[in-house]
Amino acid sequence: MILCLTETLGVIDGIFPSDKWLCPLEDPVKTTLFLSVSIDGFIANKEGIPLFPEGAWEDWCSLVNEADNVIAGRSSYEQLKDDEMASALHPTHKIVLSARDIDLADSTWQHASSPSEALVIVESTGVKEAIIGGGRAVAHSFMRERLVDEIVIDLQPVAFGVGTPVFGEVVETPQLKLLNSRPLNDDALRLRYQVLRDGR
Numbered sequence: 447m448i449l450c451l452t453e454t455l456g457v458i459d460g461i462f463p464s465d466k467w468l469c470p471l472e473d474p475v476k477t478t479l480f481l482s483v484s485i486d487g488f489i490a491n492k493e494g495i496p497l498f499p500e501g502a503w504e505d506w507c508s509l510v511n512e513a514d515n516v517i518a519g520r521s522s523y524e525q526l527k528d529d530e531m532a533s534a535l536h537p538t539h540k541i542v543l544s545a546r547d548i549d550l551a552d553s554t555w556q557h558a559s560s561p562s563e564a565l566v567i568v569e570s571t572g573v574k575e576a577i578i579g580g581g582r583a584v585a586h587s588f589m590r591e592r593l594v595d596e597i598v599i600d601l602q603p604v605a606f607g608v609g610t611p612v613f614g615e616v617v618e619t620p621q622l623k624l625l626n627s628r629p630l631n632d633d634a635l636r637l638r639y640q641v642l643r644d645g646r
Contacts, residue, residue, distance in 0.1 A: 475569045477593055478513075480579040481612060482506060482600045488609035489582060494521075498602045505600060505630050506579065507534040515539035515573050517564045518580030520548060523555060539571050543584050561588045586613045589620070594641050597622065603633040 482498055482505075483489055490496045510516045514537045518526070523542040526532050540555045541564050542548060548557055558564035561584075568576040578588050588594050622639040630636050 475565070475573065476575045476595045477565065477588070478575055478577055478596045478598055479585055479588060479594045480506065480509060480577055480598045480600075481585065482602055483612060484602055484604045484606050484609070486605045486607065487612060488606045489585075489612055490610035491606045492608045494610055497606075498604060499633070501631060502600065502602055502634065503531065504534055505634075505636075509598065510535060510537050510577050510579065513537065513573060513575045513577045515541070515568050515571065515575075515577055516580065517541045517543055517558070517561075517568065517576065517578045517584065519584040520544045520546075520581075522580030522584075523548075537577075539568060539573065541567055543587070561591050561593050565593065582610055582613060589613060590618075592618075592643070594620075596625070597639045597641060599637045599639070600630060601635045601637060 481489060482496060482502055484498075496502075516535070516537050516539075518541070520542060526535065541558050542550070542555050543558050543561065543564050545559055550557055556567055558567055565576055578584060578594065621642040623642055625638045625640050627635060627637045
């Protein structure tokens with residue numbers, strides 16, 4: 447996903463004599479939506495708790511840590527105040543996406559008010575892959591704005607019956623191409639899809 451910013455040079459009396467577009471065309475950041483999903487399509491149970499088997503959280507953290515960044519929603523940020531959960535998650539760049547102001551004092555997280563703003567922050571760090579994870583609203587907002595290049599699904603061997611669906615609201619159904627799949631353990635499977643645009 448390529449985002450462009452303008453850098454304005456030499457502002458004189460409100461006149462902008464030189465605008466330079468900054469577009470990282472040579473090495474754009476790939477945006478990947480990461481989801482842990484039950485076999486019946488939920489990311490959490492009816493209490494909103496992602497009650498997946500032992501090891502699922504560590505698998506998620508491993509992918510995030512390797513990419514060295516994560517974009518999560520307010521609820522996920524609140525959950526990660528739990529020291530035990532946070533101890534396994536240590537990317538350098540952590541962004542909480544919230545349309546409302548949020549107090550991040552004494553925190554290593556940064557705030558973004560929109561998906562595009564979150565990606566601008568991530569791209570400025572020089573990482574190769576932006577990881578979007580943590581919450582139905584975040585997943586829906588990035589899909590709605592067509593800002594997802596790939597989707598990684600950890601298919602977990604549980605069925606919640608009722609719970610939190612992946613997106614929560616109707617989104618334009620994307621066409622996906624399976625890039626690879628591999629077992630995470632004896633029971634769980636990781637699938638990586640490319641989001642196709644304009645049939646490609």
